[in-house]
Structures are given as C-alpha cells and as structure tokens.
Amino acid sequence: MVSDTQPNVHVTLSLHSSEQQLVATLVYKNAGTNVAFIDLINGCIKGELKNDVFEIVAQVAGAPAKEPIRYKGPRLKRRQPTLPDFLRLEAGAAAEANVRLDTGYAFPAGRGTYKIVYSSVHQFPHNDDYWELTSNELTVTFPK
Numbered sequence: 001m002v003s004d005t006q007p008n009v010h011v012t013l014s015l016h017s018s019e020q021q022l023v024a025t026l027v028y029k030n031a032g033t034n035v036a037f038i039d040l041i042n043g044c045i046k047g048e049l050k051n052d053v054f055e056i057v058a059q060v061a062g063a064p065a066k067e068p069i070r071y072k073g074p075r076l077k078r079r080q081p082t083l084p085d086f087l088r089l090e091a092g093a094a095a096e097a098n099v100r101l102d103t104g105y106a107f108p109a110g111r112g113t114y115k116i117v118y119s120s121v122h123q124f125p126h127n128d129d130y131w132e133l134t135s136n137e138l139t140v141t142f143p144k
Contacts, residue, residue: 006131007030007032007131008033009028009029009032010028011027012026012136013026013138014027015116017140019144022101022107023100024118026044027094028089028095034091035088037086037124037125038087039120039123041078042121044097049073049104050076052075053120054118056105058113059112069105069114070105070106072105082125085125113139115137116139116140
C-alpha cells in the first residue's frame with residue numbers, strides 16, 4: 001500500500017559517459033526531520049543494478065515515437081526486506097550511489113541520444129507500505 005507518510009527524500013541523477021561506460025550517480029538527500037530508509041537494491045546503494053529502476057528512452061531522429069531501452073539485468077524475487085536491507089538516512093544527511101547502466105540495459109550498437117530518469121519504489125523496514133522516488137530527467141549521448 002502506498003504510504004501517506006512519504007519521507008521527504010529527494011534523489012538527484014547525474015550521468016557520466018565515455019566510449020565504453022555509462023555511469024549514473026544518484027545522490028539521495030533527506031530534507032525531512034525524520035530518519036528515512038533507502039532500499040539497498042532499488043537504491044543501487046552498493047553500486048549494483050539488480051532491478052529495472054531506470055527509465056531509458058532512445059531519442060530517434062525524425063521519429064515521433066520514442067524507443068524504450070530494455071533492461072537486461074537480473075529480476076530478483078526476494079523476501080520481504082528487513083532492517084539490514086536498508087540504508088538508514090538521517091535527517092539532513094545525504095548518500096551517493098554510482099551504478100553502470102551500460103551493463104544492465106540493452107543499448108543498441110552505435111551512438112545514440114537517450115533520456116534517462118531514476119524511478120523506483122522503496123518499502124519501509126517496519127511494515128508493507130512503500131513510497132515512490134523519482135529523479136530529475138537527463139539527456140545523454142552515448143557512447144561519446
């Protein structure tokens with residue numbers, strides 16, 4: 001169930017690309033007055049992409065439709081998360097995660113322009129409620 005008490009957490013996305021890699025940096029900032037909990041897997045906190053938490057769309061020149069880039073990484077079924085499955089983010093604190101997108105998404109060969117946004121749900125460690133977290137949208141050309 002979506003929670004009525006969504007934490008006041010913001011996530012900012014930045015992208016870094018080279019000829020071989022496309023890395024997303026996520027900065028989580030707890031602007032609230034209470035502790036917030038970021039799911040380690042959906043938040044990519046350990047630098048691993050283990051779920052489809054990015055919306056990536058190819059911007060095709062001259063075409064009205066935009067082509068979604070398919071997630072090719074693991075889709076894990078997992079147990080109900082417990083407290084050790086979360087990053088505890090104190091009020092006013094920030095945390096950063098870096099994760100490679102080029103290994104988890106099926107980017108086509110050749111250079112392309114893509115719109116990317118991070119979007120995921122995060123559960124609470126103490127109940128079944130969840131809250132949604134969405135970043136800013138960025139456009140990147142990859143590979144450079």
